[in-house]
Amino acid sequence: MATRTENVSLEDLQSIVGEEHAREAAPEDAIDGVAPSFVVEPGSTEDVSELMKLANDRNLAVAPRGGGTSMSLGNPPRELGLILSTSRMDAVVEHVPGDQVVRVQSGIRFADLQARLAESDQMLGVDPPEAGNGATVGGIVAANSSGPKRYRYGTIRDLIIGITVVLADGTVAKAGGKVVKNVAGYDLAKLFTGSLGTLGFIAECNFRLHPRPETARTVAVELPDTASAGAASQAILHAQVVPSAVELLWDGETRMIAVLIEGIPSGIEAQAETASHILGSFGEVSTLGDDEAGSSSPPGAGDDGVAVKISAPPAELAGVLDSTLGASSRLGVTPRITGHAGTGVTYVGLSGGDEGARAGVVEELREIWLRRGGSVVVREAPPAFKERVEAWGPIGTRLDLTRRVKEKFDPRGILNPGRFVGGI
Amino acid sequence: MQRDLLIREMQAILGPEGVISEREQLRSYECDGLMNYRVIPELVVLPETAEHVQSVVKLCYNEGIPFVARGSGTGLSGGALPVESGVLIVLSRLRRILEVDIPNQRVIVEPGVINIWVSQEVADEGYYYAPDPASQIVSSIGGNLAENSGGVHCLKYGFTTNHVMGAEIVLPDGSMVNVGGGMAPDAPGYELLGAFVGSEGTLGIATKITLRIVRKPEAVRTLLAAFKDTEEAGGAVSGIIGGGIVPAAIEMMDSLCIEAVETAVHPGFPQAGAILIVELDGPAAEVEDQFQHTIRVCEENDASEVRIAEDDEERALFWKGRKAAFAAMGRIANDYYVQDSVVPRTELGAVLKRISELGSEYGMRVANVFHAGDGNLHPLVLYDNDVPGEAEKAEALAGDIVFTCLEHGGSLTGEHGIGEDKKKYMPKMFTTEDLDTMQLLRCAFDPHQICNPGKIFPTPRLCGERPGPFRMHPVQKAGLAENF
Numbered sequence: 001m002a003t004r005t006e007n008v009s010l011e012d013l014q015s016i017v018g019e020e021h022a023r024e025a026a027p028e029d030a031i032d033g034v035a036p037s038f039v040v041e042p043g044s045t046e047d048v049s050e051l052m053k054l055a056n057d058r059n060l061a062v063a064p065r066g067g068g069t070s071m072s073l074g075n076p077p078r079e080l081g082l083i084l085s086t087s088r089m090d091a092v093v094e095h096v097p098g099d100q101v102v103r104v105q106s107g108i109r110f111a112d113l114q115a116r117l118a119e120s121d122q123m124l125g126v127d128p129p130e131a132g133n134g135a136t137v138g139g140i141v142a143a144n145s146s147g148p149k150r151y152r153y154g155t156i157r158d159l160i161i162g163i164t165v166v167l168a169d170g171t172v173a174k175a176g177g178k179v180v181k182n183v184a185g186y187d188l189a190k191l192f193t194g195s196l197g198t199l200g201f202i203a204e205c206n207f208r209l210h211p212r213p214e215t216a217r218t219v220a221v222e223l224p225d226t227a228s229a230g231a232a233s234q235a236i237l238h239a240q241v242v243p244s245a246v247e248l249l250w251d252g253e254t255r256m257i258a259v260l261i262e263g264i265p266s267g268i269e270a271q272a273e274t275a276s277h278i279l280g281s282f283g284e285v286s287t288l289g290d291d292e293a294g295s296s297s298p299p300g301a302g303d304d305g306v307a308v309k310i311s312a313p314p315a316e317l318a319g320v321l322d323s324t325l326g327a328s329s330r331l332g333v334t335p336r337i338t339g340h341a342g343t344g345v346t347y348v349g350l351s352g353g354d355e356g357a358r359a360g361v362v363e364e365l366r367e368i369w370l371r372r373g374g375s376v377v378v379r380e381a382p383p384a385f386k387e388r389v390e391a392w393g394p395i396g397t398r399l400d401l402t403r404r405v406k407e408k409f410d411p412r413g414i415l416n417p418g419r420f421v422g423g424i
Numbered sequence: 425m426q427r428d429l430l431i432r433e434m435q436a437i438l439g440p441e442g443v444i445s446e447r448e449q450l451r452s453y454e455c456d457g458l459m460n461y462r463v464i465p466e467l468v469v470l471p472e473t474a475e476h477v478q479s480v481v482k483l484c485y486n487e488g489i490p491f492v493a494r495g496s497g498t499g500l501s502g503g504a505l506p507v508e509s510g511v512l513i514v515l516s517r518l519r520r521i522l523e524v525d526i527p528n529q530r531v532i533v534e535p536g537v538i539n540i541w542v543s544q545e546v547a548d549e550g551y552y553y554a555p556d557p558a559s560q561i562v563s564s565i566g567g568n569l570a571e572n573s574g575g576v577h578c579l580k581y582g583f584t585t586n587h588v589m590g591a592e593i594v595l596p597d598g599s600m601v602n603v604g605g606g607m608a609p610d611a612p613g614y615e616l617l618g619a620f621v622g623s624e625g626t627l628g629i630a631t632k633i634t635l636r637i638v639r640k641p642e643a644v645r646t647l648l649a650a651f652k653d654t655e656e657a658g659g660a661v662s663g664i665i666g667g668g669i670v671p672a673a674i675e676m677m678d679s680l681c682i683e684a685v686e687t688a689v690h691p692g693f694p695q696a697g698a699i700l701i702v703e704l705d706g707p708a709a710e711v712e713d714q715f716q717h718t719i720r721v722c723e724e725n726d727a728s729e730v731r732i733a734e735d736d737e738e739r740a741l742f743w744k745g746r747k748a749a750f751a752a753m754g755r756i757a758n759d760y761y762v763q764d765s766v767v768p769r770t771e772l773g774a775v776l777k778r779i780s781e782l783g784s785e786y787g788m789r790v791a792n793v794f795h796a797g798d799g800n801l802h803p804l805v806l807y808d809n810d811v812p813g814e815a816e817k818a819e820a821l822a823g824d825i826v827f828t829c830l831e832h833g834g835s836l837t838g839e840h841g842i843g844e845d846k847k848k849y850m851p852k853m854f855t856t857e858d859l860d861t862m863q864l865l866r867c868a869f870d871p872h873q874i875c876n877p878g879k880i881f882p883t884p885r886l887c888g889e890r891p892g893p894f895r896m897h898p899v900q901k902a903g904l905a906e907n908f
Contacts (some may be wrong), residue, residue, distance in 0.1 A: 012745070098770040099799075121668060144610070155610075157618055158586050173861035174854070179766040181798040181838040183572045183622050184853055190618025199614075211668035228473040235525060238550070240642040242707055267710025309467060313607035315527035343530075344609050374608035385576075392612040397601040399642075401830065402613050404868040421613040 002141045007058035008081070013040050016050045021088065025391035029083055031063060031309075031419075032076035032383040039083045045172055045203040048084065052201065053170035055414055063416050064197040066107060066139030069130035072301075072380040073143055075194055075391045078418030084201060086138050092116060093204060094178070101178050106138025106202045113137055122209045127154030129297040138202045144194030148245035148260065148283055152344040153210060156193060162206030165191035165199070168410040169291065172203070180208045191405075197416045198424060199409040213244070213262035216287040217272045220258035224324070230318030232257045233341040234280040237314065241275050246342030250321060256275045257282075257341060299336040299349025301380035306358045310365060312374035314344035320369070324348055327364045329372065331357040344374070346390075359388045366393050392421045425487045427466065434469050434511075437479045444468040445536040453512050456497040456504040457559075461844050462890040465492070465506035472517045474534075474600070474631035481629065482598030484511055487709070490874045493629045495535060495567030498559040500762065501843030503571060503624045503879060510877075513629065515566050515713065521545055522632065529606050530589065531635045535566025539573075542635060551637040554581040557839065558747050569630055572622030574839035576673040577703075578660040579797035581638065583839075593620060606634040619865060624841050625876040627869040641705035644672070646733040648724040648742050650696035654678050654776050654792065656725055657698040660732035661796045663721040664702065665769070669714045673703040675746050680756070681791040681804070688752035691745030694729050701742050702794065749793040750804070757789070757806035761818040764840040765829035769799045770785035778828045781802055786821045801829065801836035827852060842880045850882050860885060 013022035021041040029039055042048045055062045060081035067069065084108030094103040097120040104113060110124075110131045117123050128135060128145035135145065141163075146155040162176030165188070174241065175188035189206075192199055223229050229248060236246055236259055245260035257279065261271045265416040276285050301307040312320050321337065324346070328335040333353040339346035348365075350358045366376040371395060395402065399422050406413075406424045417424075425433075427445075428455055434443045444450060445467055466489075471477045484491045490510035497504055506512045518534035521541065525531070526549050531542055539560040541821040542553035543546060556575035557563055563573070569591065572582045581587075590606030604617030611617075620627050651657040657676055665673060677685065679697050686693055693699060702718055704711050722730050733739040753760045767775045776792065779801075783790040791804040803825050807818040826836060836846050836853050850859060859881055866873070867887035 016697055096768065096770055100665060154586060157615055158582065167861065171857050171861060173858045175858060175862060178833055179768055179799055179835050181574055181578065181766050181800045182835040183835040183839060183841055185621055185842070185850070186865050187618055187863060190615045191865065193615050193618065195614055198825070210656040211670065238639065240707065263710050264713055266713050267707055270709040271707050311605060311608045311610045313528045322725045373606055375612050377612055395613045398603060398613055398616060401595065401616065401868065405614055405865065408864040408868045
């Protein structure tokens, strides 16, 4: 893969951020086997602006990096010169508990932020699986990571209320603000959510917060078959229960739907009882004392496997399971499945079989679920696999508009080239 | 293109019934809910299908004619104000509910469908559509989407943007795209739907909209509490929310507002310096517990009276008083000028105090009714249009209120939008770089700036199609914009 680093020297970068904050890249900095030349840790938004100007002027491809927990997401970079790490930009800029909003620099680790907010009995209402591995807030926004509790609180796009970004040409711009209710100007915070660093560098984010629930309870049911998984999930969705998560676990002998209920003690008693009653008609019910449903992680790719995310209408849960199990068994691949049954997100880890078989399963699932209005995204896979199967799948009528947006924000295409949808 | 020819071409698409060209008829469309601004459009068209909309937009695009989309015309910032020599595309005939999908908790509608119809359609199934702007019995879903409408219950349930899951959009060049997953979550690619919702009709026209519907809560409890002044009421608001409760709604009215409402709709509100209406909803046991807590907080903050709605009828009466607030101003003043700024909740006390001082300085009355839970103020500056100079004074006072809110870390608008009305204030909240960056998005969607031009941004930027010989854009020629 080509890099255009002959135009930039380490000294150029060090003159902006100081000697100790710019270095030659190491092998572990590679993304999908593509090695960058440098890693730089800017200390401020102004640093980022200068670095971006330099990269843009000299045509150097830039990849922003937070905790590095989602670097496998997307296609291999077309080129890569510079990694911009947010590790030094990790401050809580402002938190007024009474306003239930927080403004942070993007490099703050999500777990650190949650710990800080917990001191005021508040939280940022997302629980992405990468949180425990050092994911940063900026990375979660850029990758649009979500977890089980999205059923109740939505995803990060629903909670972000303001953003400061640095564009490819060094322009520093903000949108939104620090009030929850705000319709002044375009909602660029949402546009940048999930844009995987291809529109600009996220420097700061503002979020609305929620009170931390006093207590939690999980009610789970063991299920005999896929049809009952779909039915149990539907029964909860349409009942007078207000769960925080409705989760699916389908791995070997474990086949269950788990319902997480949060709130005040008196409230969750009654709701747990209702949930147990509903789920009891599908199988054996167990009640767990904590938020165990909130702790299931999507299966990863393992050593040489593949991890995918299937998005489908939530009522088609049984169909998602059947199609996954069917294709896997026919092609000799072993699936591990978890998912946010209530919101229509299913994670599948595929191992065993050869690469062709695993690619076959993903392609078959993609064909089925695209037709049904959903999508199948490759979250993690060896670079060789990504050469066979494009990471995002086709995006239909949105492609032209998507390209125009990219071109306006990053006309020279220096930001994460090649990794996102449509090869942009 | 000549006017006669344009009319004929539009008629060829829509039939004679679908085109309004008589000046007297055009006049009914000269403004939206904000009547301070009036422009008579060249033509009004009434498409009945998405294909009609697409053909009309294509014609406009090919001829370089600006257009403005309009739903029910209830907007309060002039977002649907027509442009001179432009076409007004009225979407009220696209009013079909296309699909109700209870298993997936979705409803697909055309843009002209009225907000309340959605809830009515799914009520028997135990569902409703959560965003409830005060205009919900007349405002359209398309308009709600354009403005990212809020409502009294958005404190807990979020805004339109949190409930729109997908949209079919006719772009300003007449092409049609689908954004958002619709039935399925997390469509790969940019969050174009999130960027589109709230773009005030400047990025295209939604012709099909997928909405999320929500299970009706098991229990709803509502109370009304009276306080000596807005400061004490504000203390109660902080106490309730600080206690970890997310109420479905917390609304505040000051004494002037109570007086107006009492005169207009006689809800029997107590005479007080301020009243709060607090509503909790959710699972019965939880609501009951938190409702008792809420009552205690009101009492601890020296509420002179706490009334509890014993049934749906009484609850409706509380809300009738609240929702009539704007209309009721007519009972105590000939005219009013309303703002929609937002402040961080902890700044409410200081800002209300400043508003009251500003009122005294200007010698004008300001009534306050607002969404206290999210700090969204609706100060109503009362004046008399027949007194020369009063309208200007009212607008100046309203402007000072807006600046006060911005100084306290707030926003220009919480739900009404920038539109025509507040674009002059945008540079007070955003830098040139911020506004130019937003307009990059505009240029990606609408490079020729024909879709609701002149709204939101004080200085429209041209998008500069670089290849080819330079041609000055008519807007630039007129000195109205700079090249980008």
